[in-house]
Amino acid sequence: MKYVHLDSVESGQYLGRTIFASNGSILLSEGVQLTVFMINTLNRIGVTMIYIKDPNLEDVEIPEIISEETKRIVMQQMGQTFAALRSGKEFNSRAMSISINTLLDEVMKNRDVLVQLTDIRTKDNEMYVHATNVCMMAVLVGINMGFNESQLKELATGALLHDVGKIELTCDDESSDSRRHHTWRGFELLKTKRELSLLIAHVAFQHHEALDGQGIPRGLTSDDIHIYAKITAVANMYDNLLFDTSMGRRMLPYEACEHMMALAGTKLDREVLIHFLKTVSIYPTGASVRLSNRETGVVVGQHRGLPTRPIVRIVKQDQMDRELEIKEIDLAKHTTVFIEQVL
Numbered sequence: 001m002k003y004v005h006l007d008s009v010e011s012g013q014y015l016g017r018t019i020f021a022s023n024g025s026i027l028l029s030e031g032v033q034l035t036v037f038m039i040n041t042l043n044r045i046g047v048t049m050i051y052i053k054d055p056n057l058e059d060v061e062i063p064e065i066i067s068e069e070t071k072r073i074v075m076q077q078m079g080q081t082f083a084a085l086r087s088g089k090e091f092n093s094r095a096m097s098i099s100i101n102t103l104l105d106e107v108m109k110n111r112d113v114l115v116q117l118t119d120i121r122t123k124d125n126e127m128y129v130h131a132t133n134v135c136m137m138a139v140l141v142g143i144n145m146g147f148n149e150s151q152l153k154e155l156a157t158g159a160l161l162h163d164v165g166k167i168e169l170t171c172d173d174e175s176s177d178s179r180r181h182h183t184w185r186g187f188e189l190l191k192t193k194r195e196l197s198l199l200i201a202h203v204a205f206q207h208h209e210a211l212d213g214q215g216i217p218r219g220l221t222s223d224d225i226h227i228y229a230k231i232t233a234v235a236n237m238y239d240n241l242l243f244d245t246s247m248g249r250r251m252l253p254y255e256a257c258e259h260m261m262a263l264a265g266t267k268l269d270r271e272v273l274i275h276f277l278k279t280v281s282i283y284p285t286g287a288s289v290r291l292s293n294r295e296t297g298v299v300v301g302q303h304r305g306l307p308t309r310p311i312v313r314i315v316k317q318d319q320m321d322r323e324l325e326i327k328e329i330d331l332a333k334h335t336t337v338f339i340e341q342v343l
Helices: 036-044 068-086 093-109 127-142 148-158 172-176 182-190 197-208 226-243 255-259 270-277
Strands: 003-004 025-027 049-052 287-289 296-303 309-318 326-330 339-343
Touching: 003 287, 049 326, 068 093, 068 127, 093 127, 093 148, 127 148, 127 226, 127 270, 148 226, 182 197, 197 226, 226 255, 226 270, 255 270, 296 326
Parallel strands: none
Antiparallel strands: 003 049, 287 296, 287 339, 296 309, 309 326
16 A cells, blocks of 8 residues: 555555544445546545555555554544543443553554545544544554553543543634633633543643643643653654644644654653654554655555664556566665655
8 A cells, every 4th residue: 555645546446445534434345446536535535635545555464553454443532532522411421441451451452553634534543543543643642651451541541531621622712811711711621521531531630731830721830740741742643733724734743753853841841752652653554755865655664663764665557668676765774774754
């Protein structure tokens, strides 16, 4: 598979990964042959990047920390939870707990897989995809920091619900009064739920606080911010830098990591950030790159612990006999070759 911008997709190509709606239902299934109508529809609903199948990359598998089925279950449960909260009803805490347990089990099993945030987002599913990704990344950091099962469950629940205060909230609401900021609203929504720990409500409350006291809504400093919120803040910022255009130009993973490292000790917790950076794939599998030797190729493999040195497959067509020349460069072994640009 190859991860490409929608503008470069042509009719007749095959979708490499399923696209889900916000309620967990399938919009387009993996393997469907794309038409002009489908491509235009994807553009209209806000999709910018998708996976397509490539005959030269058929053997390349994109590693997953949680399966598409688990993502579908979690997104569906989040949709139901948010709908209940929006209408003032009680949500099904047991169903939520079951879906989080499923996510935790898969993250524990695949804890050595590097994070690749390449889920296909639409305007109506982006909140749920964001929450699921933040939850998954927060759990990985918690595992690396030695959290026990109970702590991981609390962290996962808090991270999954960290933006619950955004329900029916506008930008004007957030700018006029700190008590109407989504962090405060989220805390007010969650603190009354007896089935949830108060620490879960504080994740929603504190995930936009900063170590230097310049965060919102209360300007807390490092010692007053709970570790769950510090972890969620890192995961939340990373996902937003990659996908939230309201924060400015969308960054590539390596750009986001550099940006966040510059904030260590002032906005973000340094220890949390160190553990987080160990979990991230800086050059995701399926991404097209240009190397310092002027060759272009696609990332097809990763080295845990060496996120800047993936394996790149180069495909060239011989001008004389029209045959394809395929080779792979393992940047962990070819130490004089570097990735210059993500295409």
